[in-house]
Amino acid sequence: MKGYLTYFFEQHKRMALGYGAMLLIVLIFAVSLKTTTIPVSVAILYVSIFASLSPVASLNSDREIDELLSLPGGRKNLVTSQYLNAVFALLGSVVSAALVTLLALAFTLGKAHLPSLMVISLVISVSMIITAIMVPLSMVFGKKGLLIGFAATMFIGFQTVVRMLLTNGGAVLFKILKDYTVGHQIEGISVVISDNMALPDITNPVSVITTAGTAITAFVSSYIIARLVFSRKNFQVNKL
Amino acid sequence: MALLCMEHASVRYDRFNLDVSLNVEPGMITGLIGRNGSGKTTTFKAIVDVVRAGGKTEIFGKDNIRLTEEERSQIGIAYTDIFFSGEYKVSAVRRILKAAYKNFNAAEYDRLIKRFDIPTRGKIRNLSTGELAKLRFISAMSHDAKLVILDEPTSGLDVVARDGILDELRSYMENHEDAAILLSSNITQDLEGLTDDVYMIDEGKIVLHENTDTITDDYGLVKCTAEQFEKLDKEYVRGFKDAPYGKDVLVSQKRYYMENYPALAVEDGTLDQCLIVLAGKKEDKK
DSSP states (O other), rough: OHHHHHHHHHHHHHHHHHHHHHHHHHHHHHHTOOOOOHHHHHHHHHHHHHHHHHHHHTTTHHHHHHHHHHHHTTTTHHHHHHHHHHHHHHHHHHHHHHHHHHHHHHHTTTOOOOOHHHHHHHHHHHHHHHHHHHHHHHHHHHHHHHHHHHHHHHHHHHHHHHHHHHSSHHHHHHHHHHHHTOOOOOOOOOHHHHHHHHHHOTSSHHHHHHHHHHHHHHHHHHHHHHHHHOOOOGOOGGOO | SSSSEEEEEEEOOOOOOOEEEEOOTOOEEEEEETTOOOOOOOHHHHHHSSSOEEEEEETTEEEEOOOHHHHHHHHEEEOOOOOOOTTHHHHHHHHHHHHHHHTHHHHHHHHHHHTTTTOOOGHHHSSSSHHHHHHHHHHHHHHOSEEEEEEEETOOOHHHHHHHHHHHHHHHHHHHHTTEEEEOOHHHHHHTTSSSEEEETTEEEEEEEEHHHHHHHHHHHEOOOEEEEEOOOOTEEEEEEETTTEEEEEEHHHHHHHHHHHHSSSEOOOHHHHHHHHHHHHHHHH
């Protein structure tokens, strides 16, 4: 066990250090500017992307699984590793879900910077679409399902972007970019974007809880799909 | 009691089936030879349950999947294709081994690192092929293991480094009389001067098991034409393959053929010849 924990520490310490360093930089940036809008937006974007990626990052590659199996702890190492990965994946999902909620609240309250919020919304929406479509397909059809899911995701993603650009969202985006480049803050526009991007009604607590729940489901699902895609051995511990 | 006993240890893949029986006795260095893809690495992985095998595999007299962590730490193992991530620093290997192996011998590890001139700064991925091979070897040899398993330990090494590895293996056996080493190598000359016992594996099955001295002393390669081969006594023939002049015949009693067929050329036996004839025979059929 001690051997595995040392292995795990060596495996993740650089990622943890990098993660911490980046957050520290963002915080210093926030303090030095004495404002929270832009840095908080950047921090939310950064953390949400990394949190959603954490399940993938914490996976063991097939080679690492073999290495874990050959260390004295053998399969115990792998089981411990699975538990730890699951905890990290869960943390990632919870953080992501919390951020979605935070994002939605910030959106409504107009406290965060709009262009950043749009990017975050897009990232999270695409992530949810991917998991919602690809997970069941891959579960049922395996690799073929992944391909079908990928094609469907691309189609829906493309439709979403086109819809956004063709409807009022395109005009709003253009206005934001235009105002942003000349240095103006835009007020009261979030509601328009919210309508166009079909985000939930954040003033309603039920809707907030639903959003958080959806996010948790989406990211736990993404964890499962990531394991399917990147390391089939993780699912075959007893068959190796 | 054999330190390692495999009886019909079997692993099934789509295009390859392993079915191996072998024993590794204490105080002995046992070699496993075979062509690329013959099943050597799979055998080694099956021994320590990296790949789960059917049949029987016992280490220290106990089913390999029931070994305790302490018993497993008595096994030193180095694979060609499994090692710590290239992103790890070389210095991390020492920390992990120290934490993982109860008997980790830090002084021995440091001595070997110094002897083989392994840079301890920087990442594993920056090591050369030779340095990485040596580091894998050191990792397996630095915790006073009772059973050492080395998959191609001399692969990718220059002749000086190879000699150093072979020296260390001999020295290890002198200092650990109850230990045993099982190793594979494509460089069969290394095994001839080192091993006590040799197994040959081909297409997942053991096709030859002999004492190494028996192979070098008693085995021979009889070179003959097709007509001479027809008349040859086949009692000690272990295999044959086509040659430009007729047949190369591997025999287990070369003196018998030297005395009874003085007209035939008989070469001394080597592991290479065994491999070429026994594995090459199937190659000819293909």
